[in-house]
Amino acid sequence: MGQTFKKIHASSTGKFDGNSDKIPQWIRANGGQYSKDVSEKITHLITTKEAFKNDVEAIRKAKRFKNIKIVSFDWLEDSLLSKNRRPKREKKYLWHNILKNERKRNNKKGNDREEQKMNGENGKKRADKPENEDPFRKKRKGVKAGTAVSRYHLYTDKEARVTYSATLARFMLMRNSRERYVVKVYESNKEPHVYATHLEYSRIGKQQSELLTPLKADRDTAVKAFKTLFWDKTGIDWEERLDGVFPSSKTDVDGNLLPPHEGWFNYENPGGLISSFLREEVVEAPGDSSMIGKQGHPLDSQGERYESNQDEEGETSVT
Incomplete structure (x- = not known):
């Protein structure tokens, strides 16, 4: 260690x-x-x-x-x-800075509400639509879907029969849960087609998303951004995701090689199974796709449960 x-x-x-x-x-x-x-x-x-x-x-x-x-x-x-x-x-x-920033955000919300009242209904509409609104954010109860959802669809390379959508997960011992990236390439419904690569991160207590390319990027730019993110997080090429290839081992501060999986995110195939190299031992529960494994982690000797990675809307990545 x-x-x-x-x-x-x-x-x-x-x-x-x-x-x-x-x-x-x-x-x-x-x-x-x-x-x-x-x-x-x-x-x-x-x-x-x-x-x-x-x-x-x-x-x-x-x-x-x-x-x-x-x-x-x-x-x-x-x-x-x-x-x-x-x-x-x-x-x-630092808790001093965390609470200070919370107070600033609360004060800003209060000022925005006052400005909204002063500007009347038009002001209300502007205040309800943030400038940096995520155009591909998921549709949730009581919240409208992102503004770009109706104008784009997931991009599928029909010749290669590949849909550019990937879910990457990594287990967090300290929270007894996972952190997850979902990266997708979107194609416009209208021609000539334009593209955008979108990334969403989530873990318990935190969720954020961003565009990795502009909304009107060309296809090569969007696909390149997708593949680059995939390699940065998993250590393997997108084309090798199903070949059982191990990422290069990272080293600790003393120069010692770490296990191949350590520190990397793992690609989850459409069935929601985490790549087998994440665990030293895997046991499949009867009638369930969830798995139990990962014994002997350097920070915790207890095995943990891995949940299947199906989106909140029932969507899974397509290969």
Whole structure:
């Protein structure tokens, strides 16, 4: 195991959804130190929003020591899930900054509502349509589908019989869940056809999406963006996705080779099965496509359950 946290001496307070006991293990496994009590030796205090706002004893102690950074659980998680497992810069994870940004957003929403009232019905329509609205966002209950949905469809290369839609997943031990990318190429209904490549990311507590190309890109540009994203996340070429090819092994900070799957996202085929190299052992549950596996992970010895990756609308990627 690497020593990327060798300069970290952490403590924690608050309830972390079943991960409270694992925080010391993860820090020590990566070369850091962990203490239950807060003292001047502590570099980071990992805490919840509730604990920080209630100003519990541990928070009060930490505030007296200027060297202690009071951060959210996301700081630890994002650090350990990063490519090199080095501690992330703390600025955006400091609770002082997180709450400050929340207040700014709330104030802006309040100002927008006041402006909406002043501008009347026309102002209301403008306020209800954000400038950076995702044109391909999913249709959800009570929310209209993105503005481009009715003008585009998934692009299929009819000669190669391939639809450019892929779901990539990676298991997150600390949240006992997955993080997922869904990347798609869209083709306009009208001719001459124009194209766009869209990316959606999701995990528990976070969801965002973006366009990887302009809405009116040419086909080659859109397909190239799709394949580049696929390779960046999986370590294999799109054309080799079903060939059982292993990605190149990454190395830790000490130069030691990691298992082939570690750090990479895995392509899920249309049946929703995660690529077999993600696990050392796989057991299929009767009457279900879900799988249980992944024993002996360097940070956790317990096996985890992998859920099938069917979209909320019942859509799966097509090859």
